[in-house]
Amino acid sequence: MARAFVELGVCQALLAERRLLTHVLDTLEEGLIVHDHARHIFLFNRAAERITGYSREEVLGQNCHHIFAPDGICSSQCPFKEGEEGSLRRDDVVTFTTRDGEDRRLHLRMAPLPAEPGRPPTVLAVMRDVTEVMELRFRLSEKYSFHGMVGRSAAMREIFQTIRQVTTSDYPVLITGESGTGKELVARAIHQESRRRGGPFVPINCGALPESILESELFGHVRGAFTGAVRDKKGRFDLAHGGTLFLDEVGELSPAFQVKLLRVLQEKRFEPVGGEESRHADVRVIAATNRDLSALVREGKFREDLFYRLAVVPIHLPPLRDRREDLPMLVEQILSEIRKETGREHLRLSGQALEDLLAYPWPGNVRELINVLQYASIRAAGGLIEPENLPLPLRSEAERPAGRFKLSRQRVEEALQKSGGNRKAAARMLGVGRATLYRYLEREKKSTSRRGAGRRRRARKGANRGDDLR
Structure with missing residues (x-):
C-alpha cells in the first residue's frame, strides 16, 4: 500500500512537471516544434499555433510534410532528410504558407536533440515570424540596394517589388532587357528570396553552345551515348535539383530544341541523352533574353506555347x-x-x-x-x-577633338528659347550635363568676343587707310 502511494505521488509529480513545462513553453514568443526521425510531430506550442494557423490538436502525431504540405515547415530544403546528424542543423529564413493561405517569412533554427544510444535523433525547430521586420527593412533599403542591384528609380523599385512577389511560387520567370542590364542578377535575387534558396542556382548560356552539346549539358548523358561519352554525366536539370535553373539567352534556341524544352516544362520529366530512364525535374526555371520573343513568335522563329510557358511572370529590365x-x-x-x-x-x-x-x-x-x-x-x-x-x-564636348561637338548654336538657341532661358532645363533638352552647356556658352561668348574684336580691328585699319588716301 505504501509503495502504491509512493508510485501515485511520483506519477502526480511527473504530471505536474509536464503541465508546468507545457505552460512554460506556451509562454515563449518563439514557435517550437519537435518531431521524431519519421517526422511525426509530438511537441507544438501556442506560439507555433499562432504563427502557422494550425491548432495543436490538428498537428500532434502528424507527419510534418503531410500537415504542412508540400515541403514541411522548412520548405523544400528539409535538412532532416539528409540522414546525418550534422546536416540537421539549420539557421535560415524561409517562406511558409499558413493555413489561411498567407505567405509569411519565418526565421527558422533547427537542431538535433540528444537521444538514447542506438536511437535516431529527434529534431527541434524554433521559429519566429519576421515578415513585418523584413518588410520594414525592405522599405528602408529599397531606395539603395537589393541583392547587389541598386536604384531608386520607379522602374527599379517596381522590379524589386516584383521579385519579392514571385518568390512565393515556383512559376517560371522570363527576364528581358538589353545586354548588360543585369538579367542574371535579377535571376539570382529571385532564387535567394525564394523557398529554394537553400538549393543550387545553376546558370547556363543557351546561345554559347551548339545544340548537340547543349542537350547533353541540360539533360546529361549516359555512358556510350556518343563518341567520347566514357562515363555517365549529370545535366543542369539534375544539378539544379531542389533549386533554380537559369536559362540565359533562351531566344537563341533552335525550333527543334524548343520542343524538347517545352516537354520538360510541361511534364516535369526528362531523359538523359542515350538513356531510357525518365527523371523528375524538381527545379524552378528562370529564362532570360535580350531579344523580343513576341516578335520572334510572330515571325514563326519561337514557339508560342513555349513563350507562354516561360513568360508566366515577365520582368523587363530598362536600359541604363x-x-x-x-x-x-x-x-x-x-x-x-x-x-x-x-x-x-x-x-x-x-x-x-x-x-x-x-x-x-x-x-x-x-x-x-x-x-x-x-x-x-x-x-x-x-x-x-x-x-x-x-x-x-x-x-565632354570641350575635351573632344574639333568637329565632334554634339552642340550647335542653333540647337542651343532653340533649347534656351523653349526653356525660357533656364539653362538647367535647356541642358536636359539637349541631353548633356549642365556644366557642359555652361562651358559651351562660355566658349561661344569668347568666340563671339574674338570675332567682334577682329571686326573692330579691321574697321579701324580700313579707316586708317582712308585717311592715308586723303
Missing part, C-alpha cells in the same frame, strides 16, 4: 539610359568594388566626370559602365577621376 537617376548610385557601388580590389581607398569621381557619364547614352548599359570606371581608375594617377581619364567617347 532610361534610368539615369540611378547612375550616381551605380557609380558609387562600382567604385566601392574597385577600391576593395585595388586598395585605393580615396578613389572618387569628379563632378564634371559624373556630368559626362550622365550625358552618355550607354549602349552597353551597366556592363559598359563597369568597364569605363575600371579603365578610368587606371588612367587616374591620383585619387580623383577627371573627364580626361574617361574613354574618348565619354569625354
